[in-house]
Amino acid sequence: MLGTLALGVFGINSPQLGTDELVTWNVAERTTDQILALVHNVDAVHATYYLLMHGWTAVFGDSQTALRMPSALAMGGAAACAALIGGRLFGRRAGLCGGLLFALIPAVSRFAQEARSYALVVLAATLATYLLLRALDRPRSPWRWAGYALCLAVVGLLHLVALTVVLGHVALLVFRFVRRERSGLWGFCLAGAAGAACVVPVIVLGRSQASRQLFWLQAPDLWGLVGIWPQVFASALCAGAVITLAALAWKEGREGLVLCLAVAVLPPLVLWAASHGDVSYFRYHYVLFTVPAWAVLAGAGLAGVTRPSWRPVVAGLAVLALLVLPDQRTMRGTFQHDVPHGADYAGAARTIEKYYRPGDAVVYVRGAPWMLDQGVRYYLRRDLKLPEVFLAKTAAENNELYPAYCTRAAACLKGEGRIWVVVPGNGPDSLDAVPVHQARALRAKYTAYGAEHLSGLTVTLLQRKP
Structure with a gap:
């Protein structure tokens, strides 16, 4: 024993x-x-x-x-x-x-x-x-x-x-x-x-x-x-x-x-x-x-x-x-516990914490088997609360394992100055991985300020257009 x-x-x-x-x-x-x-x-x-x-x-x-x-x-x-x-x-x-x-x-x-x-x-x-x-x-x-x-x-x-x-x-x-x-x-x-x-x-x-x-x-x-x-x-x-x-x-x-x-x-x-x-x-x-x-x-x-x-x-x-x-x-390796494509949740959390400013919001792209929202949220400091831009109901409020999202993405934007976007993969444009109606609303009012490619995911910072 x-x-x-x-x-x-x-x-x-x-x-x-x-x-x-x-x-x-x-x-x-x-x-x-x-x-x-x-x-x-x-x-x-x-x-x-x-x-x-x-x-x-x-x-x-x-x-x-x-x-x-x-x-x-x-x-x-x-x-x-x-x-x-x-x-x-x-x-x-x-x-x-x-x-x-x-x-x-x-x-x-x-x-x-x-x-x-x-x-x-x-x-x-x-x-x-x-x-x-x-x-x-x-x-x-x-x-x-x-x-x-x-x-x-x-x-x-x-x-x-x-x-x-x-x-x-x-x-x-x-x-x-x-x-x-x-x-x-x-x-x-x-x-x-x-x-x-x-x-x-x-x-x-x-x-x-x-x-x-x-x-x-x-x-x-x-x-x-x-x-x-x-x-x-x-x-x-x-x-x-x-x-x-x-x-x-x-x-x-x-x-x-x-x-x-x-x-x-x-x-x-x-x-x-x-x-x-x-x-x-x-x-x-x-x-x-x-x-x-x-x-x-x-x-x-x-x-x-x-x-x-x-x-x-x-x-x-x-x-x-x-x-x-x-x-x-x-089996004691970093990504050995069924982490999809070795997504570095902790690394994404460190990136956000490093450049975070009060008032920042976030967009997580999720979908089976990705758990980017929960993964990054777990490794973020508990006192760092990032509101999700397109979230209508949390998973808990939805009585489900998954949250519910706004049907009209543009109406959910509330004038946030900066938005973090966390997506799976390491593509050249993070917004390509965002659902089309959400990406269209973001492209209309925001521009990419910088991106960091990590194992299995990309963290991009969007800044509101003048």
């Missing part, structure tokens, strides 16, 4: 906020009523996370570190759960190996530094698996089943797709049933039903919003079932090493093999099949919760082939650490 947390915190402030992280920040700073109004229109599946982050930022602030720290803490907790599951199924040595392998997987550090719900989903899904094992140890304990049901509800409230972890749990119960170990079957059914009932509103809203939010995802081909794993582990080398070690666990306890293999493999298979309908759900982010199961299996394999000496274990972990070191370094 401490190793995972240390790797997650190291360099946590280095990458700029990505597109999804900026959405998290934007929504978290809204009021509770505004968040609830938003999720009626879009992003209902993230409502619980947004409310959680709203409370978190109210206490700890909205710095990059503060926004990402819940994810780092969650990954640390997931490492502990993975080690406990491994110890319960394959022995303490295997559990320790699995927990340490989990810490070294690049995707773990990557999403420990992401201000989104994925790390919390990994924790909740892994904890649910551990609580299931605890409940099966004492199947007559209603409190253990209640804990399992509550954890399943949290999984669904954080991310509906992650409820596919239950497929692995069903596989374990079926395996036990075949072996005539039928205790706990009714407890599992009741707990599962109770957990699912808690997320029915999210299921209904999420289903109605799915086509709007995931329209851009294409149905996966057969190769997707293979190509997804390097993405899930954030490293092809790591994926190969962990899966190879997991294969070495085939001689270990059958119950553990059935559970971990089912949790690791069944959710991606089901999502792949479900993604050939109206909406595709096949995205590697959505199956990150399978990584602990792979780590537990790999830990069992490593512990089994090196028993009883610890030296080969240390050597194996050291080799894996060296193999993934380039990936660990890369």
